[in-house]
Amino acid sequence: MKTGRELLSELFNAALRAADPLETIAAHLPPPPKGRTVIIGAGKASARMAQGVERHWQGPLSGVVVTRYGHGALTRQVEVIEAGHPVPDDASQAAARRMLAAVRGLGPDDMVLCLMSGGGSALMSLPAPGITLEQKRDINKALLCSGAPIGEINIVRKHLSAIKGGRLALACGEARVVTLVLSDVPGDDPAVVASGPTLADPSTAQDALRILQQYGIELAPSVRAVLEDPAQETPKPGDPRLARNSVAVIASARHALQAAADMARAEGLRPLVLSDRLEGEARTVAVSHAALAQSVIDHGSPLRPPCVILSGGETSVTVRGTGRGGRNAEYLLALAVALQGAPGVHAIACDTDGIDGTEDNAGAVLGPDTLQRAAALGLDAGALLDNNDGYSFFSALGDLVVTGPTRTNVNDFRAILLI
Secondary structure, eight states: OOOHHHHHHHHHHHHHHHTOHHHHSGGGOOOOOSSOEEEEEESTTHHHHHHHHHHHOOSOOEEEEEEETTOOOOOSSSEEEEEOSSSOOHHHHHHHHHHHHHTTTOOTTOEEEEEEETTHHHHSOOBOTTOOHHHHHHHHHHHHTTTOOHHHHHHHHHHTBSSTTTHHHHHTTTSEEEEEEEOOSTTOOTTTGGGOTTSOOOOOHHHHHHHHHHTTOOOOHHHHHHHTOGGGOOOOTTOGGGTTOEEEEEEOHHHHHHHHHHHHHHTTOEEEEEEEEEOSBHHHHHHHHHHHHHHHHHHOOSOOSSEEEEEEEOOBOOOOSOOOOOHHHHHHHHHHHHHTSOTTEEEEEEETTSOSTTSSOSEEEEOTTHHHHHHHTTOOHHHHHHTTOHHHHHHHHTOEEOOOOOSOOOOEEEEEEEO
């Protein structure tokens, strides 16, 4: 009989396979144009997406994509640049300029195939005129530590950029732009993924100002001047310059969770897909999920063991401590504290891109004996949670999940197994 950890690993691997752009992209490729086909792209899955296009495309290609350091893939015709994430660096700026150069001078018979996935906002970073990269980087860091949801962060990013929020599409001139998206955002709005560089932007600079004020982020006068300048507003839905363009989501958390649910049934487990778009503080979500698991144990509701509760989306962490760990380690540590060693409960929480926050792990696993083993090592789970130190907790137990770069990204994967 398989152990709880083995079952959780199988479920996570099934989710990753379902989100692999190398396999999913072929069904969404448009017919070749009369003229040139230029690929541009950004995100942790963009190199893998470009690899998939090259595998299935009939005809010549050119272009450039940017991905996180270590997340590259072997391509023949498309240039792959690696850059900083989650905080942009000089390579992020250089990549954005290379994309603008790649689409310059295209005509109505040409097509730009834009490959976007999560992480693209940081990886393709070109500040708006009047803003320095350092200023944009500082604002980005502050937002990441503020507990702001990714949708609000990306609204700010769009309005501080010379390339996001539809501006890259405008740079493509008369060429048709086809955008293929691997979604890592709750709700799968393609205009939110990587801050929508080729898609119309319904948000406004006033929205960005409101968000920055809400989280108490100080602005230099030059940054405020950009956000208050109507001439620097992003293109909106209905803009005739974007009329020929199209967009498709090729994979998302929903696909990954459904694949895991199918795998669970094959293993004799009853699956419940709770949601593919959960947001909120990681530890708060964990407490809610612990209560749900306890209801299954006590009352067989909303389903009876053996079963698995699956969820996706993107939680957030308001950083108050000095520890290490991303939102998945935070969620899982809070879940362990809330469950207090409930019998028969195992869980996994991982980011599908293989990187939880800025650490080297995708996430972690827990079992009914997690707190007991931690106590034997002198670990205080509650204190480590208060210090946002989930990584250290699970590392000491040998319970980190380390995958390396997966070259996909449909955000978080969580499974609570009750056997």
